[in-house]
Amino acid sequence: EIVMTQSPATLSVSPGERATLSCRASQSVRRNLAWYQQKPGQAPRLLIYGASTRATGIPARFSGSGSGTEFTLTISSLQSEDFAVYYCQQYNNWPPPYTFGQGTKLEIK
C-alpha cells in the first residue's frame, strides 16, 4: 500500500499571504495525485487532479505541482474561505486501494 504523508499537520498563515502544503508518497504515483479541501461538517471538495489541473470552478489562486513522490499545493493569496483542512490522495494503483494523506489544517494566524 502506498502511504501518503502530508506536512505540516497544521499551518498558520495570515489572510493575503501564501500557503504551501506538502504531500509525499512512499513510492512513485507519477502525477496521479489529487487535492481536496474540507470544511467542518462538509464533504471534501476536489481542488486539483493530475497533480496540477484545477477542478471545475476552483479559483486560480489554487495551484498544484510535483510528480513522482513529492507534491505541493500552493494557495497564492489566502482568502477567509480557504481556511480548512486539505487532503492529498493518490490514485496511481490499479487495482486500488487508493490512499489519502492524513491532512493539513490551514488556520488563520
Next chain:
Amino acid sequence: QLQLQESGPGLVKPSETLSLTCTVSGDSISSNNYYWGWIRQPPEKGLEWIGSTYYSGSTYYNPSLKSRVTISVDTSKNQFSLKLSSVTVADTAVYYCARPQDGNYYVSWGQGTLVTVSS
C-alpha cells in the same frame, strides 16, 4: 445535476453489521465507466477509502477491511450499498459515497452520514 445521498441506521451495536445505501440521481450508475466508491472519516480524523464497485458488480476493497466489507450495486434502483460486518467502536465514522472522474479521484460526494457503533 448529479446528487448522491447516503442512507441507513445512524446507530449500530458492536459485532453487528453496518448497512448503508447510496442513492444516485442525475446520472445512471450503469451509463459510464465509473467505479462508485465508499470513503469514511472517523471523528476528527482523516479519510479512508473503503472500496468501490462497477455497475457490473465488479468490486475492489481496502485490504485492511476486505474481510468485513461487501459492496453491491442495484442498477434498477440506481443505488449501491455498503455492508461492514462485525463492527467495533473503531468503525464509528462519517461514511461518504462518491463518484470519480476520468481518473480515480472523487469529483462528486454525498453529504455523508454519521454511523456510531455503540451498545
